[in-house]
Each structure stands twice: as C-alpha cells, then as structure tokens.
Amino acid sequence: MNTAGSFAPLDAATGQAIRLAMQRLWLTGQILPAGARVVVQHVFQSEEEKALEVIYAFPLPRDGGLRSFRIAGEGFEAHSELKETEAAVEVYERGIANGSLSALVRQYGDGLVNLTVGNIRPGETVTVYLEILCGVELNDGGFRFRFPFTLAPAYHSRARTAMTEPGEGEMELPVDEFADMILPRFREDASALQQVGFDLTTVTRLTLDEIGSPTHTILVKREDDRHANVALAIEHDVPNRDLVLDVAFKTIEPQVLAGIGKDGKGHFAAVVPSSCFGANTEAPRRVVILLDRSGSMKGAPLQQACKAIDACLGALSETDSFGLVAFDNEAQSFQPKLVSATREHRDQAHQFLMKVSARGGTELGLGFLEASRILDGSGDVFVVTDGQVFGTEKILELARRTRARLHCLGIGSASQDRFLALLARGTGGVSRFVTPSERMDLPAVDLFASIGRPVASGLTAVGKIQPAPPSHVFGGTPVLLFCSVDDIAGAEIELNWTGGRLSFPMVLNKIDIADTVWLLQGSRLITDWESKYPNTSALAPLEVRRENRVAARLLELSRAYRLASREMSLVTVISRPGDHAGELPETRVVPVGMAGKTRFSAYFGGLRIGLARPSVHADVLSASFVGSDIGEFSLAPIDRDAAGAQEVGFTGFLRANRPPSPPPDQQNPAADDILLDLAARIESDGGMPGVDEESRAIASVVALLAFLAEGHTVTEGAFRSHVAKLVKFLESLKGLTSKHQATIDAVVKLANKGDVPAGDWVNIACTAGDHWRKVETAL
Amino acid sequence: MNSPRTLAELSKESSIPARTIRFYIARGLLDGPVKAGRGAAYTNDHLARLEKIKKLQAEGKMLSEIAHDLAGNTPAETAAPSPWLQYEVGDDVTVMARGDVTPWRAKRIRAAVEAMASLLREPETNDTGRKYK
Numbered sequence: 001m002n003t004a005g006s007f008a009p010l011d012a013a014t015g016q017a018i019r020l021a022m023q024r025l026w027l028t029g030q031i032l033p034a035g036a037r038v039v040v041q042h043v044f045q046s047e048e049e050k051a052l053e054v055i056y057a058f059p060l061p062r063d064g065g066l067r068s069f070r071i072a073g074e075g076f077e078a079h080s081e082l083k084e085t086e087a088a089v090e091v092y093e094r095g096i097a098n099g100s101l102s103a104l105v106r107q108y109g110d111g112l113v114n115l116t117v118g119n120i121r122p123g124e125t126v127t128v129y130l131e132i133l134c135g136v137e138l139n140d141g142g143f144r145f146r147f148p149f150t151l152a153p154a155y156h157s158r159a160r161t162a163m164t165e166p167g168e169g170e171m172e173l174p175v176d177e178f179a180d181m182i183l184p185r186f187r188e189d190a191s192a193l194q195q196v197g198f199d200l201t202t203v204t205r206l207t208l209d210e211i212g213s214p215t216h217t218i219l220v221k222r223e224d225d226r227h228a229n230v231a232l233a234i235e236h237d238v239p240n241r242d243l244v245l246d247v248a249f250k251t252i253e254p255q256v257l258a259g260i261g262k263d264g265k266g267h268f269a270a271v272v273p274s275s276c277f278g279a280n281t282e283a284p285r286r287v288v289i290l291l292d293r294s295g296s297m298k299g300a301p302l303q304q305a306c307k308a309i310d311a312c313l314g315a316l317s318e319t320d321s322f323g324l325v326a327f328d329n330e331a332q333s334f335q336p337k338l339v340s341a342t343r344e345h346r347d348q349a350h351q352f353l354m355k356v357s358a359r360g361g362t363e364l365g366l367g368f369l370e371a372s373r374i375l376d377g378s379g380d381v382f383v384v385t386d387g388q389v390f391g392t393e394k395i396l397e398l399a400r401r402t403r404a405r406l407h408c409l410g411i412g413s414a415s416q417d418r419f420l421a422l423l424a425r426g427t428g429g430v431s432r433f434v435t436p437s438e439r440m441d442l443p444a445v446d447l448f449a450s451i452g453r454p455v456a457s458g459l460t461a462v463g464k465i466q467p468a469p470p471s472h473v474f475g476g477t478p479v480l481l482f483c484s485v486d487d488i489a490g491a492e493i494e495l496n497w498t499g500g501r502l503s504f505p506m507v508l509n510k511i512d513i514a515d516t517v518w519l520l521q522g523s524r525l526i527t528d529w530e531s532k533y534p535n536t537s538a539l540a541p542l543e544v545r546r547e548n549r550v551a552a553r554l555l556e557l558s559r560a561y562r563l564a565s566r567e568m569s570l571v572t573v574i575s576r577p578g579d580h581a582g583e584l585p586e587t588r589v590v591p592v593g594m595a596g597k598t599r600f601s602a603y604f605g606g607l608r609i610g611l612a613r614p615s616v617h618a619d620v621l622s623a624s625f626v627g628s629d630i631g632e633f634s635l636a637p638i639d640r641d642a643a644g645a646q647e648v649g650f651t652g653f654l655r656a657n658r659p660p661s662p663p664p665d666q667q668n669p670a671a672d673d674i675l676l677d678l679a680a681r682i683e684s685d686g687g688m689p690g691v692d693e694e695s696r697a698i699a700s701v702v703a704l705l706a707f708l709a710e711g712h713t714v715t716e717g718a719f720r721s722h723v724a725k726l727v728k729f730l731e732s733l734k735g736l737t738s739k740h741q742a743t744i745d746a747v748v749k750l751a752n753k754g755d756v757p758a759g760d761w762v763n764i765a766c767t768a769g770d771h772w773r774k775v776e777t778a779l
Numbered sequence: 780m781n782s783p784r785t786l787a788e789l790s791k792e793s794s795i796p797a798r799t800i801r802f803y804i805a806r807g808l809l810d811g812p813v814k815a816g817r818g819a820a821y822t823n824d825h826l827a828r829l830e831k832i833k834k835l836q837a838e839g840k841m842l843s844e845i846a847h848d849l850a851g852n853t854p855a856e857t858a859a860p861s862p863w864l865q866y867e868v869g870d871d872v873t874v875m876a877r878g879d880v881t882p883w884r885a886k887r888i889r890a891a892v893e894a895m896a897s898l899l900r901e902p903e904t905n906d907t908g909r910k911y912k
Contacts, residue, residue, distance in 0.1 A: 053801060093787060093797045116798060160841045172841050175833075180796040582819040584786075584812060587798075587805035 021046070021054040021588040025239060027198035031145050031230075031247070032513060034257055034269035034480060035063065035520035036134040038147065038200070044117055045125045053096070053118035053585035057184045057592075059148050060111035062418045063135025065523030066564035070129045071103050071117070071572060080105065080570040082562055084555070086542055088569035092116070095573030099580040103128060105570040108181040109535040110392050111418050111527075112151075118585050133523035133563070137421070137433060138478045140273040142209070142248035146433070149196045149239045152413040152595035153186055153603045155294065155362040156390035161603050168591065169604025173390055177535045182589055188600035190593020195236035202228050202247055203511055205255035209248040214435050215241050240593030242413050244435050258488060258506045259514030266488030267518040268506050270481045272495065276502055277456035277473045279715070285316065285452035286338060286379035288323035288371040288404070291356065295328070296388050296598070298358035301411050301440055305384045306353040308444035311679035312382070313349055315449060315721035316341035318684040323374040324349050327367035328360030338374060342684055350680075362389050365398045372402035380405045380429065380452045384444055385420070386412040388598075392419040393534040396426055405429040405472070407451045409444045411436060413595040422531045428470060430477040436596035442672055445679065446718035450475035462494040466521060467528055469495070482521035522561025529553050530565060538566045671710050671762045678703045678765060679722045686729030697733055697740065698771045700726050701747050705775070706765040708756035716754070727751050740772065746779050783813065783820030793829040800829070808832055808846050872899060 023045050029038030046052040060066075069080045080103070083091065088104060095102030096118045103117045120126050137144040153161070158174045167188040173181070187193060202211065207225045211218070217233040230245060252275055258268035289309055293302060309324070316322060320341045324334035334352040339345045364385065371381045381404045389395065396419075399406055407429040408420040417433040424431035429451070432443045454472035461469050465483045473479055485491045485506075494503040533550045545551040551567055558568035594600050683689055688703050690696035704726040712719040714727060730744050750756060757778035764774060790797040803809040809828050812819035828849070835845045874895065876888045 053798075055798075055802075089796070093790075096797070097785070097787065158839075160839065162841050162843050164843055170841070170843065175836055180799045182799075182802060584801065584804065584819060587801045589802075 021052065022056055022194045022590045024236075025149065025194050025196045027147060027196075027200065027243065029200055030513075030516065031136070031200055031202045031245070032257055032269070032516065032520075033136065033138070033143050033204050033206075033247075033255060033271050034482070034517060035136055035523070036145055036147075036200075037067075037516045037519060038132050038134060040130045040132060042115065042128045042130065043125065043194075044120055044128070046120045046122055048586050048588075049122055051099070051118075051122070051580075051583055051585040052120040053116065053587045054120065054590060055182050055184075055587065056115045056590040057151055057182060058113055058115070059151050059413075060107070060113060060132070060418060060527075061134040061147055062137065062421045063133070063520075063524045063527045064111060064418065065133040065519070065526055065561075066105055066107060066113065066570060067131035067133060067519060067562070069103065069105060069131065069570055069572075071101070071126060071574065072129070073101075073124060073126045076101075076574055076576060078572045078574045080572045082558065082564060082568050083571055085567060085569045088571040091571045091573060092118070095119070095575075096585065097581065098573075098575070099583050101126065101574045101576065103570075103572050105130065105564065107530075107564055107566050107569065108178060109533075109538060109566070110390055111530070112181055112183075114182055119579070119583075120585075133519050135421070135520070135524060135527075137417070137431075138271060138480060140252050140275055140476055140478055142246065144433075145243075145245045145247070146417055147198075147243045148413060148595075149237075149241065149243060150190070150413070150592040150595045151184060152388060152416070152598060154388040154390045154416070155296070157361065157363070159390060163604040167600065169600065171603065177391060177539075179535075179539050184589050185591040186600070186604065187591050187593050190238040190240035193239050193591060193593055196239045197232040197236045198243055199229070199231040200245070202230060202245075203509075203513065204247070204249065205257060205509070206249040206251055206253065209250040210246070211248075212246045213244055214246070214438055215244045218245070238593060241596045242435070254504055256493070256504065256506050257513055257517055258508050259512055259517065260488065260508070261484075261514035261518050266485045266491060266506065267514040267521070268481075268483055268485075268488075268493075269517045269520065270479075270483075270493050270504075270506075272479045272481070272502070274450075274455050274473050274475050274477055274479075277459075277497065278500060280450070280453040280455055280475055283453060285320040285322075286375065286377070287316075287320070287452050288325060288338070288374050288379065288381045289313075290367045290371045290381055290383045290385075291324070291326045291353075292362060292364075292367070292383070292385035293326045293328050293356050293358055294360055294362040294386075294388075295358050296362065296386050301386065301436075302356070302358050304439055304441040305444065306356060307673075307676050307680070308441035308448075309353060309384070310346075310350055311441070311445050311676045311719075311722075312448040313341060313346045314679040314682040315445075315725065316346075316684070317686065317725070318342055320452075322349075323371065324352060325367055325370045325374065326352075326356045327363060327370065328358075329363050329366075330360075331363075331366045331370035333370060333374060336374070337376070338379075346684075362386075364389060364395050368395075368399050368402055368404075368406070372404055375402075375404050378403055380407060382448055382451055383408045383420075383423075384440070385410060386416065388412055388416055389419070391535070392422070393531060395419075396422055396531050397534060399423055400426050402427070405451075407431065407447060407474075408433075409440065409447050410434070411438075411440045413598075418527075422527070425470070425528075426531060428472055430474045436598070439672070441676055442718045445676070446476065449718065449721040450477065456497040456500060458498040460496050462496070467525055473497070482517065482524065484518065484521075519561060519563065522557060522563050526554065526557050526561070526563055526565050529557065533566060671706075674762050674766050675707060675710060675712070675719060678706060679719055682722055682725060686725035686732075688726075693733070694736060694740065697730070697736060697744060698775070699765075700730055701744060701775055702761060702765045702771050704730065704747060704751055705756055705759065705761040708751055708754070709759070709761040713754040714752060723751065739776075743772065743776055743779065747775065783822060784826075786812070786819065786821065789821040789825055789829070792826055793833075795829055795833070803829075803832065803842075806842060806846060808842060808849060 024043035026041040044054050071078050092102045092104040101119045105115050107113050153171050161171045163169045169186045171183050204226050211220045219231045219233040221229040252273045254272045256270045261267045321338040323338050326332050334349050406427040408424045408431040410420040410433040420431050432447050434440050434443050455475050456473040459469050465481050469479055492503050492505045554565040554567040558565045564570050687696045688699035690699050707719050707723045711717050712723050714724045730748050759778045786797050804811050812821050814820045874892050
C-alpha cells in the first residue's frame with residue numbers, strides 16, 4: 001500500500017497542514033482462538049525545528065502484554081531491553097540527557113501504557129514496532145478479537161476534565177494514584193489524526209465459518225479452511241474506535257493448539273466448549289441484576305438494558321429468587337431483599353425499571369456492595385454496564401471480597417473490556433462485551449440464560465495447567481487452558497468435575513505456534529496479577545515494593561516470560577553521531593479520537609442542569625471556572641444518547657456476515673424486539689398470559705413458534721431458557737380438546753428437534769386472530 | 780542556594796520525573812533551562828515553580844488552570860464556585876445562565892430562553908419579513 005503521499009493530513013476546517021507527531025498506527029500479526037500476537041507499527045515523523053519527544057498513550061486489550069519493541073530509522077535499528085521499571089526510566093533519561101534517540105514503554109494501572117520516544121531529530125522519521133499479546137473473548141462457536149485504536153475517557157471520582165480548545169479536551173487523573181502517566185488529548189473529530197489500519201491472519205484448528213467485523217470494513221481472504229487473512233478494506237482509517245473481529249467455526253468441539261517451543265518443551269492451549277461438559281442444572285437461581293444507570297449509559301444502552309432485564313426476568317420461575325439494583329453515584333434497590341420471581345414481583349421490577357434514568361458517575365463498587373448485601377450469601381450478580389472507569393484495581397479488590405460470582409455484560413471500548421473480563425474471571429463469572437454500534441439486549445438475555453446454573457462445577461485439570469481452570473463452567477463460554485510439558489508425545493489433557501471427566505490428546509499444529517501460546521500464557525498470568533496490584537501499592541518506593549508479594553510475583557513472571565509489567569519496562573537508547581548532549585527535546589503528546597460513540601460533550605464541556613462545568617474553557621475561564629467539589633461531582637460522562645449513537649461508527653462486511661443489529665425502530669419493531677416483549681410477558685409457570693387455559697395454550701404455542709422461527713431452541717440462542725419454559729408449560733397442559741392437544745404435542749415435538757413449520761410466526765405472535773387454525777394448517 | 784542544577788538533579792529534588800518536567804516546559808508551565816545545550820541548568824526558581832505546581836495540583840487544579848494562573852491571569856481560585864445552566868436552544872445556539880439566582884429570577888431567565896428558542900424555531904426571514912426558501 002502506498003501511503004507515502006498521505007502523510008500530510010489537513011485540518012478539515014482550515015485546510016492547513018496539521019503537524020502530527022505520529023502519522024501512522026498499523027496492526028499486523030496472528031490471531032489464534034487462544035489469543036493474538038500482534039505487532040503495532042507506530043510511525044513518528046518530526047516536523048519540529050528541534051529534537052522531539054513524543055508520548056503516545058494507549059490501553060492494553062484484554063489479557064494484553066507487552067513483549068518487546070524494535071525501533072528503526074534511516075541507518076539504524078535497535079531492539080528493546082526488559083529492565084526493572086526504575087532502571088528502565090534511568091536508562092531512558094540518561095539517553096535523553098546525552099542527546100541520543102531513546103524509547104521507553106511503561107505500563108501503568110488499568111492496563112494503560114505510555115510509549116515515549118525522545119530525541120527524534122528535526123525532519124526525521126522513526127518507526128517503533130511494538131509486539132503485543134492480546135486475549136480474545138471466547139464463545140462456544142468462535143471468538144471475538146478486539147484491539148484498541150484509541151483510548152476512551154472514563155469515570156474516576158477524582159479525575160478532572162477540560163476543554164482546551166473547541167473539539168479538543170483533556171483529562172487528568174490524580175497524581176497520587178496515577179503518578180506520571182500522561183493521558184492524550186481527546187479529539188472530537190479524529191479525521192486529521194494518525195492513519196490506522198491492519199493486516200492480520202487467523203489460525204484455528206477448526207474449520208472457519210465466518211469472519212466479520214462490527215466496526216470496520218474488512219477484506220477476508222481464505223488461504224484454506226483454517227487460515228484466513230483479514231485486512232482493512234480501505235486504504236486507511238481514523239483512530240476513533242476499536243478494531244473488533246468476530247471469528248466463527250463451523251463446528252463446536254475442543255481444539256488444542258500445541259507445538260514444541262524454542263526451549264524444547266511442549267506448549268499448548270486448549271479451548272474446551274461448554275457443551276462438552278453437559279447441560280444447565282435445574283437448581284433454583286439466586287441472582288441480583290445490577291444495572292449501571294450512570295450518565296454514559298444514557299439513550300439506547302439504558303433503554304435496551306431495561307428491556308433486556310424485563311426479558312431476563314421472564315426466564316425465571318417461581319422457585320428462583322432475584323434482586324434488582326440500579327447504581328450511579330449511589331445505589332438504589334428495587335427491594336431490600338431477594339424476592340421470588342412471581343408475576344407480582346416481576347411487575348414491580350418493571351415499574352422500578354420504568355423510573356430508571358441515566359445520571360451521575362459509575363461507582364461500581366457501591367453497586368457491588370449493595371448487590372452483595374441483597375444476595376446475603378452465595379449466588380450470582382449480573383452486571384450490565386459500560387464499565388467506563390479508571391482505578392479498576394480497587395474495584396476488583398472490592399469485588400473479590402464479595403462472595404458473589406459476577407457476570408458482566410459490557411458495552412464500550414477495549415480498555416473496559418479488559419476490566420470487565422477481569423472482574424468476571426476474578427469472581428468466577430463470565431463476561432460478554434459489545435461495541436457501541438451493537439445491540440446489548442440480546443447478548444444480555446443470552447448471558448443471563450447461562451448464569452446461576454453452571455454446566456459443570458468443581459472443575460480441575462490434571463497437570464501443570466496455569467492459570468488454574470475456573471471451578472464453574474457456564475453454558476456458551478468455553479474453558480481456556482494453558483500448559484507446558486517436557487514431552488508432548490502421548491500427552492493428553494484431562495479434566496474432572498463433579499459427575500464428569502473428559503480427556504483428549506495434544507496434537508501438534510502444522511504451524512509453529514508454541515512460542516505464541518507460551519507468551520499468551522505469560523500475558524494472561526501477568527494480567528491476573530496486575531489486577532491484584534492497586535496503584536497505591538504499585539507506586540510505593542522500591543524498598544517497600546520489594547516486600548510486596550504481588551510485586552515479587554510480577555517480577556518473577558516478567559523475567560520468566562520476558563514480558564513487561566508494572567514492575568518491568570522496555571527501553572532502548574541509540575547513540576548516533578551528531579547527538580547533542582543536554583539539548584532539551586520538545587515534548588508532544590499524541591492526541592486520540594473519542595472512542596466509539598462516546599460524545600465529546602459527555603466528558604468535555606458538557607453540563608448537567610443545576611451543575612457547573614467542571615472544565616476550563618479558554619475563553620470563559622475567569623468567569624465560569626468552578627471549584628473542585630463541584631467539578632468532581634459532575635465529572636461523570638453524561639451524555640451519550642440514541643441520536644449520538646448513530647453519528648459515528650461505520651460498519652461493513654465483505655465476506656463477513658452478521659452485520660450489527662440496527663437500533664430498535666419504535667414504529668416497526670424488529671423480530672428481536674418482538675421476541676424481547678414476548679419473553680418479558682412469559683408467566684412464572686412458563687406459559688404466556690391469557691384469559692383461560694385454552695387462550696394461554698395457543699398464545700404459548702405461537703410464542704414458541706416465533707422463538708423457533710428466529711433460531712432459538714431449547715439449547716441454542718439467547719432465548720433458550722424461555723423456549724425451554726414454554727415447552728415445559730405446554731407439556732404440562734391437560735384438559736384441552738383432543739384436537740388442540742394433538743396440535744400442542746406436534747409443536748412440542750418439533751421444538752425438541754429445533755424444527756419449525758413455515759409461517760410468519762413472529763408477527764402472528766403479536767397479532768389477534770384464530771391462531772389455532774393457522775398452526776394446524778402450517779403443521 | 781541558587782546553584783544551577785541539571786534536569787536529573789531538579790527531578791530528584793522536586794520528586795517530579797524528568798519526563799514530566801519536560802512536559803511542563805512544553806506546556807508553558809515552567810521556563811526552559813537558563814542555559815541551553817550540554818550545560819543546561821535549572822535554578823531555584825524552577826524548583827520553586829515545580830513546588831507551586833505540585834501544591835496547586837494537590838488542591839485539585841488541572842495543568843491548564845495552573846498554566847493560566849501562573850501566566851499572571853486572574854487566579855482561578857479567587858473566583859467563587861458558581862453553578863451555571865446551559866440551555867441548548869438550537870443546534871447552533873447555546874445560552875448559559877447562572878444557576879444560583881433567586882427562583883424569581885430563574886423563572887424570568889427560563890421564560891426568556893424559551894422565547895428565544897421559540898423565535899429560533901420559526902422559519903428564517905430577511906429584513907423585509909420575507910421568508911427564505
């Protein structure tokens with residue numbers, strides 16, 4: 001691709017050339033079902049008249065780890081060294097003082113990273129190739145890869161924001177908690193910022209079915225059944241959203257990625273679908289739904305979340321008990337204790353949801369405490385949030401102290417995906433994350449169907465599996481295992497759980513992936529330990545940290561896997577003829593675009609009625625600047641509405657399938673919206689409402705056919721719990737006419753096979769008429 | 780003592796990382812060294828300025844505010860905090876009004892803003908009252 005001529009972006013408003021410190025961000029590498037190993041190319045070009053120091057801030061993706069970097073330019077190339085962070089900073093500063101080109105990659109809390117390249121000479125172009133390990137979000141039928149091309153602003157009770165000039169805002173985090181980490185400026189319009197793009201390969205053990213992206217136009221080239229190349233279909237894009245790729249397999253079965261590493265050992269990763277473990281148990285559920293009603297959820301996310309919760313409650317029976325908490329800066333409960341899932345309680349919950357409106361900040365910790373109090377013992381918490389928060393390690397610490405399993409349905413950007421994945425994993429739950437351009441209601445219903453009723457409990461693995469497998473397995477979410485063995489010949493994986501056992505052999509892959517698998521294991525282990533390392537501990541003096549158990553473990557893991565962490569950073573210095581010692585470089589921070597559909601005014605310059613602007617607007621500073629107390633209170637992202645949600649976000653599929661669902665149309669509801677309504681109306685006994693037994697029977701038959709027609713069966717699809725309830729209800733019916741009973745029996749038989757007769761059942765289900773005749777005719 | 784010091788020494792004395800100090804210089808919060816090149820030097824004034832920045836940060840100020848104050852403008856901290864309301868009366872017009880006024884005054888302001896919004900919603904006319912097409 002020829003990009004040489006496109007390194008001079010223009011300001012759309014003025015037509016003037018913009019002097020960017022970074023021109024290009026390009027992603028290449030390999031994606032496996034166990035994670036990805038990518039190289040991010042950063043091209044820095046100095047337009048300054050003096051030496052330049054560039055700082056680029058980015059978030060690590062889920063289970064992300066920094067491996068190494070290579071820095072290159074005209075006549076030079078160097079590789080990074082991994083050093084203890086204090087030593088790395090010292091090396092970097094010495095290099096800067098000596099006038100040498102120096103580069104430092106340092107990780108901070110929340111998985112934030114500063115890449116700093118100093119002493120780039122006037123007119124010089126320097127490229128940094130940074131190797132990063134990334135986790136993926138697994139589901140039984142495939143996985144989702146997510147990479148951040150930008151950094152989203154997020155809520156922190158002590159963060160401060162300002163609009164520095166129209167369309168550009170900045171955010172500062174408290175120094176005592178985030179030290180010298182520098183955040184970028186956030187641009188409302190990212191079109192003039194650095195070019196971004198990608199060219200990736202996917203390698204799997206199972207036959208590929210689909211590869212798609214809800215965020216970018218992609219070009220997919222299949223090399224064979226198991227390998228494909230995925231590239232950006234246009235020349236380049238703008239850094240205003242994450243890259244998300246969905247990979248689906250043709251079959252659902254375990255797959256092992258194994259090989260012999262450079263150390264001579266066998267390294268493997270195994271992905272074991274939940275369907276290998278069995279079916280959901282029928283035990284009564286104890287679940288609290290925790291709804292984020294912070295300002296950043298305003299509009300479609302909150303509306304969809306409320307509708308989804310109504311539908312989720314429809315999946316419960318009277319033997320189940322539930323609670324409902326909405327939180328922002330404070331937590332509000334629908335009932336002080338768990339209540340049984342009767343129609344009356346569900347109606348009350350619906351009324352509670354009707355009154356929920358978006359406001360305030362995202363004090364997740366408060367929400368957890370309230371949910372835990374209501375649960376009053378073991379059980380599950382289902383969190384629906386955008387998780388847009390900084391200072392996540394503190395929240396994780398709090399969440400681990402509760403005895404509840406947290407299951408997270410998130411909406412937003414990659415950094416929050418990392419946090420919510422840790423939150424769920426750290427408490428024994430599972431998580432799903434959708435992009436702002438996707439609906440969140442169906443994934444919520446889908447996730448809810450699996451929680452509270454694990455398909456396997458007490459899971460253990462034989463051998464040196466690290467990290468340890470989760471003790472519970474939930475429907476739809478596979479188990480990912482990493483292991484190293486001295487001799488791979490005859491080696492097999494053995495899993496045991498209450499009432500079950502599974503084993504399968506390790507088969508070497510044709511492509512050498514052993515080192516990648518080993519690095520992914522290291523990255524995952526480091527991420528887990530990083531999440532147990534609050535900033536207050538991580539920023540303590542070295543002599544204090546030497547006594548810290550987490551710091552010691554991070555050092556050990558960093559050294560073993562040669563991966564960076566907060567304790568170890570990557571650095572290099574290149575001495576060249578003509579270096580001017582003592583020359584002070586001009587420091588520039590690379591700006592980023594606002595992530596996804598987050599509206600600029602939600603963080604910078606937005607106001608809430610009754611509260612003042614917490615930001616400094618250059619031209620109104622002396623008149624309207626307000627003090628810290630008010631500033632803190634109104635820092636929450638406050639304004640992402642449905643209209644805004646459609647402003648940004650381009651989606652395209654070439655050979656990709658599943659385009660993201662459009663926002664619900666109130667006038668012409670889509671099939672999914674009708675199904676959500678049907679799901680919410682299901683009675684506790686599993687049938688649809690009606691004036692008598694016969695009307696309930698036919699309403700339930702038609703509703704069941706509507707779910708089946710849209711691909712939801714007893715075992716598959718987001719509404720599988722609802723389908724199962726309807727089937728059970730219909731099977732229990734007695735006293736109907738023999739003709740109607742025969743119709744019901746035939747429909748139930750079809751449902752158990754996942755079949756459905758032809759018919760517009762979704763629309764029939766929401767209209768009046770003689771449905772018995774329609775069903776009989778169709779059968 | 781006003782003996783010149785290197786950036787590394789200034790960093791150590793102030794407990795502020797050298798990279799942050801360079802960032803402050805680039806943002807205009809701190810003057811550059813008194814001497815450029817190999818003998819670049821920083822004085823007690825630099826140290827004092829860094830201490831002041833730290834103090835203001837601890838008070839909850841942003842760097843942009845601190846830069847504004849240190850540049851000799853009206854110190855932001857002397858302005859009493861006051862809530863302001865923002866009314867978006869049109870896609871291209873925003874009205875800001877103080878929020879800590881009396882209820883009677885607030886009502887008047889609200890009415891005026893609503894009148895303005897209503898006026899702006901009407902089809903645009905030229906000076907002769909003819910509607911633009």
